[in-house]
Amino acid sequence: MSVTSLAAAVRRRIELAGDGYPPLYPAVTLAGSAGLTIAAVVQRLPLEPPWWALLGAAIATLSLIVDIWIPTKMACAILAAVAVALMLMDPVPVDVAPLLLALMTAIAAAMESLRRGLAVAALSVAVVVVGSQTGHLQSPTVYVLAILCGWLVGYMILYQKLLSQNELRDQQTRSERAASEERRRIAREVHDVIAHSLSITMLNVTGARRALQEGADGEALEALEDAERIGRQAMTEIRYIVKVLGSSDDSSAPTPRARDIDQLVDDFRKAGVAVSFDVNVDLESIPAPLGAALYRITQESLANVVKHSRSHTATVTLTADPDIVLCVRNPHSPPAPGRSSPDGSGTGGSGTGGSGIDGMKQRAQLLGGVVDAGGHQKAWVVRAAFPGHLDDAVRQAG
Incomplete structure (x- = not known):
């Protein structure tokens, strides 16, 4: 050796x-x-x-x-x-x-x-x-004191080691919890992007098919262009998410703002959904984290109107007095054959079970808000409410 x-x-x-x-x-x-x-x-x-x-x-x-x-x-x-x-x-x-x-x-x-x-x-x-x-x-007393001091020092070292091990376990638990929260956040983002883009794309493709059947080539071309634009936009967002996941770069992915809700509503209108948008708050003044949450909740709700509601009509209202309240409402009627209800009860609406409603609630909770979804007076309503004073919550979430 x-x-x-x-x-x-x-x-x-x-x-x-x-x-x-x-x-x-x-x-x-x-x-x-x-x-x-x-x-x-x-x-x-x-x-x-x-x-x-x-x-x-x-x-x-x-x-x-x-x-x-x-x-x-x-x-x-x-x-x-x-x-x-x-x-x-x-x-x-x-x-x-x-x-x-x-x-x-x-x-x-x-x-x-x-x-x-x-x-x-x-x-x-x-x-x-x-x-x-x-x-x-x-002088046995001196040696006995030395032995007792030795025991005390050793026990203090042991106690410090146990404290360090507990702290390490706590850090691992916090790290695992943070990783789990991040996975859920990414799942929400991917779900919202895909659900929104596929819903509008399918509506545009359906419109293009009908336009071709009726001989309206111009309308068909416009619908296909909209479908292509939405698809490319979704692919860009997904690629960016994948890029961020595989990179150590600390830069954050571009997120939609409250002002982008106008374009979102317009995309659904072009795809054939009759959406009424009523807003009495300055969208530019809404902080970025809150604006992203409002955009994603609106996006998910309208996408579910397409997926679950027989009537492609919806009303979106955004108010601030003083709480910021987003309300998406659409007619509440039994689903068409083969369609599942958003809550499993056999009724259509803008909400959806599983990751849809759960994702919206998680987004709202991060900012101290709440989301309610359910049938009210022959309409399915998704209501998201956020406190009027969100400075601390917004800074924490951002």
């Missing part, structure tokens, strides 16, 4: 010995244990039979090897206690050997459970007390 591979293997073992702590932590504790062992032996030079200090140093070295290869620190703590007890058989003034117990207690407190950490601390204190009672150790 080469020196490089051996060093890499030792590094991996040190990282495993750290049990989740940075590699520097186990490296420092191993070096500290080795340094204290060497210092304790040097204090006892020249060594004389029965070689208690030498045997203690050998067991202390064995504890370092066990520390690298065995995840639990209990075996290391027991071996360290035996090593210190043997070294105390050769008493010296100002002995550094018991400091090995303080270090091992700190390691156990930082890397084992509370019960095991306290058990190691009790074992270390017992070795010091027995050594002092047999006359082999002076």
Whole structure:
């Protein structure tokens, strides 16, 4: 085995010995244990039979090897206690050997459970007390305090590690929640773009077919041009969404504004939907996030008029007094054969189940608004209401 591979293997073992702590932590504790062992032996030079200090140093070295290869620190703590007890058989003034117990207690407190950490601390204190009672150790109080301080420092490190792990889990949860919200947002955008473009395209194609049957080539050409324009616009939006998803660029995709509702209504009118648009608010003054929500809700509602209503007529009103209220209303009648109702009840209207209504409600909730959809007096009504003072909500959503 080469020196490089051996060093890499030792590094991996040190990282495993750290049990989740940075590699520097186990490296420092191993070096500290080795340094204290060497210092304790040097204090006892020249060594004389029965070689208690030498045997203690050998067991202390064995504890370092066990520390690298065995995840639990209990075996290391027991071996360290035996090593210190043997070294105390050769008493010296100002002995550094018991400091090995303080270090091992700190390691156990930082890397084992509370019960095991306290058990190691009790074992270390017992070795010091027995050594002092047999006359082999002076000033036992100092060493007991060192052991208790070691346990306290180790437990504080363990507590900090647990806090860091909890924070990491919280960050992962927040990240997953944000990713889920982003997926839902993208799904809403794609759904709205496709539903709107396909609805108008199909109306234009149907109109072109009828115009060709009636010999009105000019009307057919105009309808096909509108269908082509809407289709190209939808493809442009979809391509941009895909581009943003595959790019690390922080630029945001161009979003429709409130002023674009006029063009939206006009597109539906050209496709054959009789849409009445009544607005008593300056569309230019509506903030971008709110304007995008109003546009998408109007878009989804009108697209569903095409999909679910037998009568292609609708009324769109936008008021601000002081709440900003968008209302899309269309006649409420039983669906034609083969058509599903928006709510599953067998009635047609501008609302739709699943991602349609859910998407509109999610958009409104992001800005503190609400969306209601249902049948009212022979009409299907989608009503979106937003608070008149939206500065904070708009800044947060934007």
